[in-house]
Amino acid sequence: MGSAPHVVVLGAGFAGLEVARRLHRTRAQLTVVDRHNYHLFQPLLHELAAAVLQPADIAEAVRRELAPREGLSVLMDEVKGIDRASRSVHFAHRTLSYDYLVVGLGADSSYFGHDEWRARTFSLKSLHDASRLRHRLLLALENAAASSDPALRRWLLSFVVVGAGASGVQLAAALADFSRTAVAAEYRSIASEDVAITLVEALPRILAGMDERLAEDAARRLRQKGVRLLLDTPVEDVLEGGVVAGGEHIEAATVIWAAGVEAAPIAGWLGVEPGPGRRVEVGADLSLPGDPAVFVIGDNALVTGEDGKPLPGLAAVAKQQGRHVARVIMSRIEGTALPPAFRYRDRGAMVSLGRFAAIADLPRLKLRGFLAWLLWAVVHLGTLVNARQRLFVVWNWMWAHLAMKPGARIIVSQEGMSEPLASGEEPASRRRSA
Numbered sequence: 136m137g138s139a140p141h142v143v144v145l146g147a148g149f150a151g152l153e154v155a156r157r158l159h160r161t162r163a164q165l166t167v168v169d170r171h172n173y174h175l176f177q178p179l180l181h182e183l184a185a186a187v188l189q190p191a192d193i194a195e196a197v198r199r200e201l202a203p204r205e206g207l208s209v210l211m212d213e214v215k216g217i218d219r220a221s222r223s224v225h226f227a228h229r230t231l232s233y234d235y236l237v238v239g240l241g242a243d244s245s246y247f248g249h250d251e252w253r254a255r256t257f258s259l260k261s262l263h264d265a266s267r268l269r270h271r272l273l274l275a276l277e278n279a280a281a282s283s284d285p286a287l288r289r290w291l292l293s294f295v296v297v298g299a300g301a302s303g304v305q306l307a308a309a310l311a312d313f314s315r316t317a318v319a320a321e322y323r324s325i326a327s328e329d330v331a332i333t334l335v336e337a338l339p340r341i342l343a344g345m346d347e348r349l350a351e352d353a354a355r356r357l358r359q360k361g362v363r364l365l366l367d368t369p370v371e372d373v374l375e376g377g378v379v380a381g382g383e384h385i386e387a388a389t390v391i392w393a394a395g396v397e398a399a400p401i402a403g404w405l406g407v408e409p410g411p412g413r414r415v416e417v418g419a420d421l422s423l424p425g426d427p428a429v430f431v432i433g434d435n436a437l438v439t440g441e442d443g444k445p446l447p448g449l450a451a452v453a454k455q456q457g458r459h460v461a462r463v464i465m466s467r468i469e470g471t472a473l474p475p476a477f478r479y480r481d482r483g484a485m486v487s488l489g490r491f492a493a494i495a496d497l498p499r500l501k502l503r504g505f506l507a508w509l510l511w512a513v514v515h516l517g518t519l520v521n522a523r524q525r526l527f528v529v530w531n532w533m534w535a536h537l538a539m540k541p542g543a544r545i546i547v548s549q550e551g552m553s554e555p556l557a558s559g560e561e562p563a564s565r566r567r568s569a
């Protein structure tokens with residue numbers, strides 16, 4: 136490796152990938168490590184779960200993302216620990232030493248101290264999660280179509296989404312569209328109204344943090360699609376076959392957890408105190424206080440915005456931070472002037488509401504309906520990594536939304552579906568309570 140400094144980037148998400156893309160004009164050796172061999176475009180995961188898009192539409196191999204170049208290595212491995220004293224990272228299959236370390240390992244679901252709820256719910260964080268949820272949705276419909284027991288059918292066709300932030304709202308809208316298109320077109324024995332989607336939220340409104348009037352518009356559109364909104368209703372328990380919320384026992388074969396996130400367990404690895412959401416507080420240049428060789432970015436970093444609140448977990452935040460850290464590292468290596476302190480440029484937030492509808496909360500503009508969807512679609516298409524993906528996504532949107540035809544609904548395997556649903560049976564706990 137000679138005297139070239141070694142930069143190790145942990146995670147090929149929005150943050151890590153941006154560092155790697157920008158760190159090209161230096162003599163540094165760069166190693167990017169991710170536990171997957173692909174970069175995932177999380178903002179479209181709900182469309183994979185609802186059978187609008189396919190896995191390859193929203194994920195791309197990291198090696199293809201980062202064209203081969205002198206000094207660049209891409210590795211697939213899982214981070215197991217970080218030793219700052221010896222400046223090394225322990226992975227499942229190797230140990231690497233670093234001169235600069237960038238940590239961008241993203242976030243996971245948080246169950247507010249009820250880890251037992253993880254096994255009873257579906258989440259929407261990874262390609263695996265979304266594919267598993269899609270299989271569950273399709274199995275529920277197949278089993279309901281084959282059943283003559285009205286109570287069992289009702290249970291199979293009931294879905295609860297916990298958490299009305301952007302992910303929960305987008306997913307509820309996509310599921311509602313799916314039930315209207317796929318069910319109406321192809322399951323003669325099921326009426327689309329038989330599919331019950333309940334969105335449960337502890338706060339008195341949906342999409343906290345977004346413009347209130349836009350959020351009201353989103354709530355109205357969800358209700359129009361048949362989604363039942365339970366606001367101001369914290370979930371008290373998650374059972375084998377449903378949830379208890381606001382004292383009500385809502386029976387549902389499929390419960391999807393979109394209520395909370397927490398950063399990957401990096402604070403322990405770095406030997407620092409975690410902040411809210413397990414995030415790690417960083418300095419103005421996004422390095423760890425007292426350790427200028429280590430940077431923490433994206434969903435892992437706790438950075439205060441100009442309004443005094445922590446920056447949200449958004450792809451735009453992660454990308455801007457990745458760009459900034461690349462500049463800081465290049466300046467340090469080349470001995471040039473350091474960039475000014477990191478400042479997030481807020482370009483707003485958008486939430487899709489299914490077929491040709493969205494809301495867009497931009498700094499100087501509030502959009503809703505089709506115009507907002509058009510903007511959402513253009514921005515997301517623009518952020519997808521390659522032309523092939525853009526083409527397929529546009530085609531799949533046309534097919535799903537214009538032709539009102541759901542995407543491919545192939546149940547590849549029931550393997551790994553240890554849930555009772557794979558056998559078409561209710562869980563014993565529900566039979567007892569029924």
Ligand SMILES: Cc1cc2nc3c(=O)[nH]c(=O)nc-3n(C[C@H](O)[C@H](O)[C@H](O)COP(=O)(O)OP(=O)(O)OC[C@H]3O[C@@H](n4cnc5c(N)ncnc54)[C@H](O)[C@@H]3O)c2cc1C
Pocket residue numbers: 145146147148149150151168169170171173174175177178179180181212213214215239240241242259260301302399432433434435448449450451453485
């Ligand atoms: C369903 C959903 C919808 C969203 N919608 C939007 C949206 O509409 N707009 C928006 O701006 N943001 C959205 N977000 C948030 C956005 O995706 C995140 O803020 C962004 O991905 C954060 O980037 P990151 O690089 O910090 O983490 P990530 O993009 O999550 O990348 C982390 C990487 O680290 C890897 N990794 C994790 N642990 C390990 C380990 N131990 N070893 C090796 N590798 C590891 C992962 O495989 C992953 O590739 C959404 C998120 C979700 C889940």
